[in-house]
Amino acid sequence: MMDRVLIARVSMLAGKIMLESGAETYRVEDTMNRIASAFGLENVQSYATPTGIHFSVDFAEVTNFIRIQNRATDLHKIAEVNSISRDITSAKISINEALVKLNDVDRARLAFPFWMQIIAAALASGSFAIMFGGDWPDLFPATIAGGVGYAAMLGAAALVEVSFVAHFAASFILGILAVLFISNGFGANVDKVIIGAVMPLVPGLHITNAVRDLMAGHLVAGVSKGVESVLTAFAIGAGVAVVFAF
Amino acid sequence: MLFTQMVTSFIAAAGFGVIFNAPRRVIIQCGAVGMAGWILYYLLSDGGMDVVPATLFGAMLAGILSQICAKLFKVPVITISVSGIIPLVPGGASYDAMRHFVENDYHMAVQLSAKVMLLAGAIGMGLMFSEVANQTIKKIHAARSRST
Numbered sequence: 001m002m003d004r005v006l007i008a009r010v011s012m013l014a015g016k017i018m019l020e021s022g023a024e025t026y027r028v029e030d031t032m033n034r035i036a037s038a039f040g041l042e043n044v045q046s047y048a049t050p051t052g053i054h055f056s057v058d059f060a061e062v063t064n065f066i067r068i069q070n071r072a073t074d075l076h077k078i079a080e081v082n083s084i085s086r087d088i089t090s091a092k093i094s095i096n097e098a099l100v101k102l103n104d105v106d107r108a109r110l111a112f113p114f115w116m117q118i119i120a121a122a123l124a125s126g127s128f129a130i131m132f133g134g135d136w137p138d139l140f141p142a143t144i145a146g147g148v149g150y151a152a153m154l155g156a157a158a159l160v161e162v163s164f165v166a167h168f169a170a171s172f173i174l175g176i177l178a179v180l181f182i183s184n185g186f187g188a189n190v191d192k193v194i195i196g197a198v199m200p201l202v203p204g205l206h207i208t209n210a211v212r213d214l215m216a217g218h219l220v221a222g223v224s225k226g227v228e229s230v231l232t233a234f235a236i237g238a239g240v241a242v243v244f245a246f
Numbered sequence: 247m248l249f250t251q252m253v254t255s256f257i258a259a260a261g262f263g264v265i266f267n268a269p270r271r272v273i274i275q276c277g278a279v280g281m282a283g284w285i286l287y288y289l290l291s292d293g294g295m296d297v298v299p300a301t302l303f304g305a306m307l308a309g310i311l312s313q314i315c316a317k318l319f320k321v322p323v324i325t326i327s328v329s330g331i332i333p334l335v336p337g338g339a340s341y342d343a344m345r346h347f348v349e350n351d352y353h354m355a356v357q358l359s360a361k362v363m364l365l366a367g368a369i370g371m372g373l374m375f376s377e378v379a380n381q382t383i384k385k386i387h388a389a390r391s392r393s394t
Binding site: 194 | 250251253254255257258260261262263264265266267268269284320321322324325328331332333335336337338340341342343344345346347348349362366367369370371373374
């Protein structure tokens with residue numbers, strides 16, 4: 001019988017990385033249960049919410065708990081943890097190797113460099129302006145406003161911990177840019193430019209994930225994600241509306 | 247016009263693959279899945295279908311293609327489906343709804359919010375249908391290989 005505390009540590013670390021990277025809660029619970037039963041634990045119970053994980057094994061044992069502080073979307077880390085958990089369930093790696101590997105993934109910075117993310121956001125903004133029915137003159141204003149807005153979001157997020165403030169500031173800046181562009185004859189429809197430019201910021205993904213969690217029966221996770229995304233959408237709407245108020 | 251939509255939706259979905267830090271080897275697949283879902287939605291809604299069922303079918307196609315890509319390239323489904331459904335996600339509408347709330351135009355804001363909820367529900371259902379289809383196929387395969 002392996003050390004129960006060590007097994008709990010491995011599966012909770014895997015769950016923590018996945019939740020911090022934006023995986024759905026049912027997938028997190030499933031992965032934790034698979035890892036724990038691969039190491040021979042029985043009657044595993046795990047409960048994941050966007051802000052914390054509970055993990056218990058038996059009635060006589062203690063229950064462990066981890067709090068999740070920061071959440072972002074990092075699909076690469078989810079893929080890495082997934083492949084480690086596959087190696088564990090097919091008994092390719094030992095528990096100590098798994099712990100070392102998971103610690104590496106936890107510390108690693110796998111994200112694309114910031115300039116690349118900003119360029120991607122800018123290109124996506126321009127594309128969205130066209131997709132949502134904008135005219136060709138709207139392409140470049142939306143591209144520039146989207147890139148600057150996303151860069152402002154990254155910069156503000158590094159300065160202040162509260163994501164509400166970061167989203168508010170970013171959408172305020174891109175709103176000003178869009179209005180300036182249009183009033184100087186650069187671009188045709190201010191609405192299409194702004195909608196394209198805010199797309200990299202809006203929590204569309206979180207809204208969809210929230211509905212999926214609700215449909216899967218994870219009511220606590222679904223409601224809390226839904227509230228988070230409504231709050232973010234409110235910050236963005238308010239940021240742009242302040243520009244129009246002048 | 248259709249070609250423009252194809253190119254822009256590909257760039258948008260692949261761009262979101264970069265923003266969400268999808269593994270580098272599936273960025274192109276993210277773009278292709280996003281393009282397929284959006285084009286189906288675009289054709290259906292252009293042909294007179296209501297946007298909610300059109301979104302449902304678009305999300306279903308994106309979900310099925312994500313399942314196939316995930317199996318082919320050995321990555322979790324979420325790494326592809328997340329960027330693949332991005333063109334369908336009601337981000338613009340949710341921003342629009344919130345803007346009307348902030349501008350005291352509650353009449354329009356509530357209408358738009360209801361639309362956002364319906365669209366998000368349609369995407370969730372589309373993805374769930376494709377997942378259920380995948381599991382059903384798996385179970386049928388397992389049952390067949392057991393019986394033979």
